[in-house]
Amino acid sequence: MSAVLEKVRTQGNEARYGAIRIDDVVKIYDPEGAAVMAVDHCTLDIKAGEICMIVGPSGCGKTSLLNAIAGFHDITSGAIYMDGEMLCGPGKPKADPGADRIVVFQNGALFPWKTNLENVAFGPMMQGKLSKKEIIEKARSMMADAGLSGTEHNYPGEVSSGLRRRVEIVRALMNDPKVLLFDEPYRALDSLTRSVMHESLLDIYYKNKVTIFFITHDLEEAIFLGHKLVIMTTRPCRPKKVLEVDIPHPRDYSVLTSPRFRELLEETASVVHEEARKSFASGEKEG
Amino acid sequence: MEQVERLLKRTLPFQVVSPETLDGIAEISRHEVFKAGQVIYGAGQPAEEVYVLVSGRVAHRIDPDIKARVHEKELQVGDVFGWAAILEGEKVRLADVACIEAAEVLKIDGARLLELLRKDVNFGEAALKSFSQLISQQYYLPPSVSERVPTTLSKVGDTRTPASNEAEPQTASAWTLTMYRASAWLKSPDPYLMMVGFALMLGFWYLTVEVLKLPRFEDLPGLTTVVKEWFAEDPVYGMSIYTAEYYQHIWVSIRRVAIAFLLATVLGVPLGLFLGWSRSFREYVFPVFELLRPIPILAWVPLAIIMFSGSETPVIFLTFLASFFATALNTMLGVESIDESYTRAAACLGANRWQVFKEVIVPGSMPYVFTGLQISVGVAWFSLVAGEMVSGQYGLGYVINTSYTMVRYPTIIIGMVTLGIVGYTTSAMVRVAGNYMMQWRLREMALGGR
Numbered sequence A: 001m002s003a004v005l006e007k008v009r010t011q012g013n014e015a016r017y018g019a020i021r022i023d024d025v026v027k028i029y030d031p032e033g034a035a036v037m038a039v040d041h042c043t044l045d046i047k048a049g050e051i052c053m054i055v056g057p058s059g060c061g062k063t064s065l066l067n068a069i070a071g072f073h074d075i076t077s078g079a080i081y082m083d084g085e086m087l088c089g090p091g092k093p094k095a096d097p098g099a100d101r102i103v104v105f106q107n108g109a110l111f112p113w114k115t116n117l118e119n120v121a122f123g124p125m126m127q128g129k130l131s132k133k134e135i136i137e138k139a140r141s142m143m144a145d146a147g148l149s150g151t152e153h154n155y156p157g158e159v160s161s162g163l164r165r166r167v168e169i170v171r172a173l174m175n176d177p178k179v180l181l182f183d184e185p186y187r188a189l190d191s192l193t194r195s196v197m198h199e200s201l202l203d204i205y206y207k208n209k210v211t212i213f214f215i216t217h218d219l220e221e222a223i224f225l226g227h228k229l230v231i232m233t234t235r236p237c238r239p240k241k242v243l244e245v246d247i248p249h250p251r252d253y254s255v256l257t258s259p260r261f262r263e264l265l266e267e268t269a270s271v272v273h274e275e276a277r278k279s280f281a282s283g284e285k286e287g
Numbered sequence B: 001m002e003q004v005e006r007l008l009k010r011t012l013p014f015q016v017v018s019p020e021t022l023d024g025i026a027e028i029s030r031h032e033v034f035k036a037g038q039v040i041y042g043a044g045q046p047a048e049e050v051y052v053l054v055s056g057r058v059a060h061r062i063d064p065d066i067k068a069r070v071h072e073k074e075l076q077v078g079d080v081f082g083w084a085a086i087l088e089g090e091k092v093r094l095a096d097v098a099c100i101e102a103a104e105v106l107k108i109d110g111a112r113l114l115e116l117l118r119k120d121v122n123f124g125e126a127a128l129k130s131f132s133q134l135i136s137q138q139y140y141l142p143p144s145v146s147e148r149v150p151t152t153l154s155k156v157g158d159t160r161t162p163a164s165n166e167a168e169p170q171t172a173s174a175w176t177l178t179m180y181r182a183s184a185w186l187k188s189p190d191p192y193l194m195m196v197g198f199a200l201m202l203g204f205w206y207l208t209v210e211v212l213k214l215p216r217f218e219d220l221p222g223l224t225t226v227v228k229e230w231f232a233e234d235p236v237y238g239m240s241i242y243t244a245e246y247y248q249h250i251w252v253s254i255r256r257v258a259i260a261f262l263l264a265t266v267l268g269v270p271l272g273l274f275l276g277w278s279r280s281f282r283e284y285v286f287p288v289f290e291l292l293r294p295i296p297i298l299a300w301v302p303l304a305i306i307m308f309s310g311s312e313t314p315v316i317f318l319t320f321l322a323s324f325f326a327t328a329l330n331t332m333l334g335v336e337s338i339d340e341s342y343t344r345a346a347a348c349l350g351a352n353r354w355q356v357f358k359e360v361i362v363p364g365s366m367p368y369v370f371t372g373l374q375i376s377v378g379v380a381w382f383s384l385v386a387g388e389m390v391s392g393q394y395g396l397g398y399v400i401n402t403s404y405t406m407v408r409y410p411t412i413i414i415g416m417v418t419l420g421i422v423g424y425t426t427s428a429m430v431r432v433a434g435n436y437m438m439q440w441r442l443r444e445m446a447l448g449g450r
Helices: A002-011 A062-070 A116-127 A132-145 A161-173 A191-207 A219-225 A253-257 A259-281 B002-010 B019-028 B110-119 B124-137 B162-187 B190-211 B223-230 B244-277 B279-292 B297-307 B312-337 B340-348 B353-390 B396-405 B409-437 B439-447
Strands: A020-029 A036-046 A051-055 A077-082 A085-088 A101-104 A179-183 A211-216 A228-232 A239-244 B029-034 B039-041 B049-055 B058-062 B072-075 B095-099 B103-109
Touching (some): A020 A062, A051 A062, A051 A219, A062 A179, A062 A211, A116 A161, A132 A161, A161 A191, A191 A219, A191 A253, A211 A219, A219 A253, A253 A259, B002 B029, B002 B049, B002 B103, B019 B029, B019 B110, B110 B124, B244 B279, B244 B409, B297 B312, B353 B396
Parallel strands (some): A051 A211, A051 A228
Antiparallel strands (some): B039 B095, B049 B103
16 A cells, blocks of 8 residues: 555546536426425536535435436536536436446445456446447456455355445446446445555545545544545435535545544534434434 | 563464474574665575565565466565575575565574474474465465475375366366265265154054054055065066066156157247236237146146157156146246345346347346256156056156055055156256256355355
């Protein structure tokens, strides 16, 4: 890791793509006439190569926002832009899913019927841009970089959940995405595995500068990883407090015990707690 | 001396040995100091002593000709190296070892160490095993090296070549695994419970029919009568394992089921996949499908006879029909069971709709498809017998039906038991085929302990 840190110090942030602009987005679910507002006039700017952490109580509508960026759901009004180009907006309610914005799912979505290597190779295989041999070579070297050598021919069900998450991130990075969208990916992991995953995510991030849109309800995770912290109100969701985390990257786990980290935690904990209480009082279902 | 023992106790191979052995090892170990940059030994030199690092930093570089996964490493205090001195066969250094900083080591004579460990009846073997573990896990060497540690005490003077050791586990593994499973099964209570179950059923049959002769039971063919008839060279009622007729009936039935089952699979799986995948296709087809599905197979008999000529096709049609519905329905459920995040992930990764179908929908529904196929074989046999009773000139269902009209009661039972055996075998074959095609699921379940 130290060599990587050195590289980051000397080269700095090099991402030029993947700036996301969420402009006055509203999402109303209307399944049986009973309109439920999930996202309420949400506006947010994410710079290219930034790690943006979205924190909010469970079921507040954060995932609706993610689904809109990924192109899984439409939006009711407003617009979302990536690098100035409209993904969805007036006249085009639903974005097209594409390999420039890849989601890492809450419960993991590695195909259990494919080996780890086949999973990692999946994106380029489908897009047909490279030859099969080149794809396999690239997949092997990327897996080796992420410390996954030796697990290429295992099925995802045969390796630990922490390793699975790493394979999934490598699968996403194979496509040189501009944005990675994380939907509470570490929620099901135990706290020790999670801390390892955080460092490994940062490690991967320092090697491949991408924009990261990361949903969580864990405030410590959010401050530890993020450049930017966005605390959402309970449903309907809207940014309540946006905060730049001024702890310099690259970070490692010693950050957790630093005074600045504690200060930021104190500054934000009460805001999050208040929203969580509102959410609890309104009886929101978790999820 | 005490200090030496304490240090030895910290090393992986010696932490298990008995206090007496530890005393012995401490006695034969000699203390030596090396300066920074000094070479402790080089690859190719004769290996006589095993080393333990007491302090300092030492670099260990394995000869590249030896297929280690990692060739270079820095040793930690307490690490054991120079274990080539206790390997079987040629005792030659496999690595270059040099000090990065000044280092203190313990040198233990290999031959005397082996002697001491062999005397330690309780723990010597364990210590040698952990040597072999150390070689493969900390020095990343292939089994051809680690297996040269003489791990069993009785192996003194064993002259096996390392090459044969290496080849064995790979070729034998599948067979050994099967044998292991078989022996584990025999050791568990399962086979005996199974035998008790059979004994109870047969005993009940024998008692009620032949011993107690209960009312209504006395007319049934008894256990002994059936068994005698079944295995008679000259059967009273004309059918036993010695008559060609018996096999002709079995063959005809199997052929009908095979044709019907294959047709049902070839048509039912794609239908189910499309039903689950395409909403508009489903709107067209599913209501019709759901209306036809609950109609019992027997209700189709007249139509089948009117629609198809001869005696063969109506039976195959009836058999096919039941299988087809089971297969198609389960396949559809299989498609519905696929987690939405898989299709979303595929879309994210740039797969188009057809690729999603091929790469996600088809493999993802396989577990349900094979459940469906197992049900499908079962109902195929069920409707086959129904069909054969009505039409047809051969087949096990036909045997059962005609034996009834011709009052050949033991033959009925022979037909029934044969149906049971053949039906079970075909369903087991489908299960094996499914497991073979879904290695991923098998391995996942094996790890889950299920």
